[in-house]
Amino acid sequence: MLFGHGDDYYRSSREIRVNYSSNVWYGADLAPLREHIYQSFFQVARYPEPDAASLRQKLAGIYNVSAEHLLVTNGSITAFYLIAEAWRGAKSTIFIPSFAEYEDACRLHQHQLSFFTNSLPLSELSLEDTAVCWLCNPNNPDGHVIAREELLQLIRKNPRTFFVIDQVYSDFYPEKLLEIKDVEEYPNLILVQSISKLHKIPGIRIGYVAASKEIIRRLENYLIPWSVNALAVEVGKYTLSHPEQFVLPLQQWLEDTHRLQEAIRKMGIEVLPSSVTFFLCRLPEGKKASDLKTFLLDRQGILIRDASNFRGLDERYFRLSTQRPEENRQFVELLQEYLSQDEGKK
Numbered sequence: 001m002l003f004g005h006g007d008d009y010y011r012s013s014r015e016i017r018v019n020y021s022s023n024v025w026y027g028a029d030l031a032p033l034r035e036h037i038y039q040s041f042f043q044v045a046r047y048p049e050p051d052a053a054s055l056r057q058k059l060a061g062i063y064n065v066s067a068e069h070l071l072v073t074n075g076s077i078t079a080f081y082l083i084a085e086a087w088r089g090a091k092s093t094i095f096i097p098s099f100a101e102y103e104d105a106c107r108l109h110q111h112q113l114s115f116f117t118n119s120l121p122l123s124e125l126s127l128e129d130t131a132v133c134w135l136c137n138p139n140n141p142d143g144h145v146i147a148r149e150e151l152l153q154l155i156r157k158n159p160r161t162f163f164v165i166d167q168v169y170s171d172f173y174p175e176k177l178l179e180i181k182d183v184e185e186y187p188n189l190i191l192v193q194s195i196s197k198l199h200k201i202p203g204i205r206i207g208y209v210a211a212s213k214e215i216i217r218r219l220e221n222y223l224i225p226w227s228v229n230a231l232a233v234e235v236g237k238y239t240l241s242h243p244e245q246f247v248l249p250l251q252q253w254l255e256d257t258h259r260l261q262e263a264i265r266k267m268g269i270e271v272l273p274s275s276v277t278f279f280l281c282r283l284p285e286g287k288k289a290s291d292l293k294t295f296l297l298d299r300q301g302i303l304i305r306d307a308s309n310f311r312g313l314d315e316r317y318f319r320l321s322t323q324r325p326e327e328n329r330q331f332v333e334l335l336q337e338y339l340s341q342d343e344g345k346k
Contacts, residue, residue, distance in 0.1 A: 017301035018327045020320045023140065023169060023278045025248055028200035032245055033238060040234040048230035055236045059208060062240060063180035068213045074227045076168050076194045076207030077101050083164055083190060084109045085222045090131035097141060097312040102134040118144055127158045136166040138173050141307050141319045143274025148177050155186050168194035172276040174250055180210045187212045199239045199246050206236045253277050257322040263332045267339055278321040280307060289318040295338050302331060
């Protein structure tokens, strides 16, 4: 899905003033990081490390695991394609609705696919013939979360299935989820993480995989040398070395999210339950998310995620990542104006 994601600002002729479509922490202060990039600029004059080894070692030190349990990739999306390639032709089961690139990566590498939703309890999920199970937790696009112990029970129950758990939004959830060190105990666990969401740097593209040493060696066979550029390595090490510059006021953000959800519900729009700072909405019958997206862009340069291209969703769904309170208030006013358009024509 090359052009089917959120944050598609490049499609608009208008300047994007407020971005609800990208699930990143909007408030990160990037000024110190910018200065570090300036100082590191001339690293572009030489080739980077073939496997981002220094960033790999940095991550290993932070999480107290061997670097052999880790693999740094050019964004988490590259990790998904590496995994799909390493298990080419396998039987895969994917939780939906969720990030479309799991399915795209699996189809590219000729996986045999099946799908399941959260309407089926995990305890009843049959994975007897499944080689790889793909889950996003917290889930994109709806913010659904599977509790740590429930997920571990599923992993223990199915030792011959490899579980790809996408945890790139774990920073946006206040409770404990799976940890990097869990891969030492569960040889069928493959954790995928990202550095960009918390640090507001999705344009840099830094992700990583944590898994058993055997799985990491398997993935390394498909890793393209120099796929993580020199500045990305430096940015990754800088953000990990300066956590005090990227403190997330999560409780406040979650409270702002709750207020925004309630304001939208009062308009008669369905708001799906979410445990994080982004969530799905469903417009009333006869309304399209694509039309709402155009309306908001034309009026105030506000970008939302038209979620109609997620498997299992229809043309009425859109996703929001909560922004600043004053921006949320303006968004609610514009949404009410959009919904009132037909009323004025009667």
